Amino acid sequence: MAHSPKLVVYAALAANIGIAIAKFVAAAISGSSAMLSEGVHSLVDSVNEVLLLYGLRRSQLPPDRENPLGYGRELYFWSFIVALLVLALGAGFSLYEGVNHILSPEPLRDPTVNYVVLGIGVLFEGVSWWMSLKSVQRRKGRLGYFEAFRTTKDPTTFSVLFEDSAALLGLAIAAGGVYLSHALGDPRIDGWASIGIAVVLALASALLARESKALLIGEPAHPNLLARVCGIAGKVKGVEAVNGMLTLQMGPDHVLVAVSAAFDDRLTTVEIEDVVRTIEARTKEAGLPIVALFIKPQTPERWRERLRELDGN
Template structure:
């Protein structure tokens, strides 16, 4: 999973670095505002991919005394920073450049360089987009893309997919702005294309920031993981029943679980401790992505009261 995520991010990084250079050269030759905005867009995306790779590496660090539950949330932090960069640098610069070009229009020179760069950029961005889309398809199962995006605990692939989708839309707007500017002789169309790119980037950044914030604050794990945990630990000798579990996502493959369990009444403290050890071993043998398993001896009635309390405070 981690290697697949890195492949998607590396592909996007390689595409964006080359495209950013080409766009800046074309903008310098032709004076196109939309091309300059697209160059900044690709540059910001390149920085974002570097931050995601850094977050992926940091999130894999082993737990230590200062961080006993690991570093998984570092990836969520850097994903949130990426969303802020898309908004502040990408959308902000594109909006500023577009308004300036609308207020002070300057005719662009021969658009051939723009069209060539836009065409090449579309090929590279499209390739990166297809790789990230394939990765998302493999994970989403029967869910819709939106449901998979909302339920995903791994922001890397979806972030790249959103960035590449915004990039392809931006390329289309840039091409339209360049064509209209030359077809009508009105250079302001180029500025309006830059404003359109800013709107696309702002929408993408808001969606990414919203999901990254939810993961950073802390979400429960996927329901299927909760069911697997309860199924595995309920088979351990000495356990009468598993009332339920509370889960907390700490990283894409790192989950903390608190299990409410009813044990046999005649078990001693030492026997309960041994039973908890068997529960932890069963979770490891099942290869569940659990970094910490907490077990609370509890009757079903107390568990139901706790769940009802959580439901009362649900938004």
């Protein structure tokens, strides 16, 4: 539980709510465009964390008649909505505010409060970032960060890590914008800082949306799961060969598996059903995250034809 996805999201939510309030107060006092953009950024991140928590809760509901394969994909849907919100609200508002401040520049008032809030923001965002980083490190194993991001089936922790990384970079840009704008007496620099924050948010949104879209459309399960299911099925008496399988990730811990297997020709239909039940029981005993297991009696030749059909498409 020390670095569970929910704990990471709760920590990020608590940090963002407090920081958003402080940033809006600082923006009202100083008139900083970059600080206002950062306030909206933190507010959007707070909404995102609420949506991720809702998606996590919904994804853990058990299968029922309306959703016999479970609700795992709800998390992927809400992760995609989070990516859209970062782009539409966070990046969109920051870009608008930055352009408006450049076209109609207003001198910054006392920037001291901005520096205080930015320092507090770095502290809280840093703690949240560190927690999400530790969670990612624990989950990624020997994979590199980018490879782990591309292959992960649970977008929650990575979403928080991306948001926190973008927040820290945004705070640095805002601090630079406030300082240079005040030091050089050019309020337009503060507007350009707001545009820089918009670019950072747009890039983070694009990466999150790409991964969420791939999971939402349907990705195969991790190869390790395929190997374990093949090993289990191949050891059951009556199975002559496991030709292969197709998998579909339905959620972080929800996988649909379709196995193509060649059975002993001497087996009756009832005996084949017994073999199938044995395979199902052994995969369940192994604790594999399979919500549905379909086994199709098929010759190796027909399986290869099916693969050629898929390759042709």
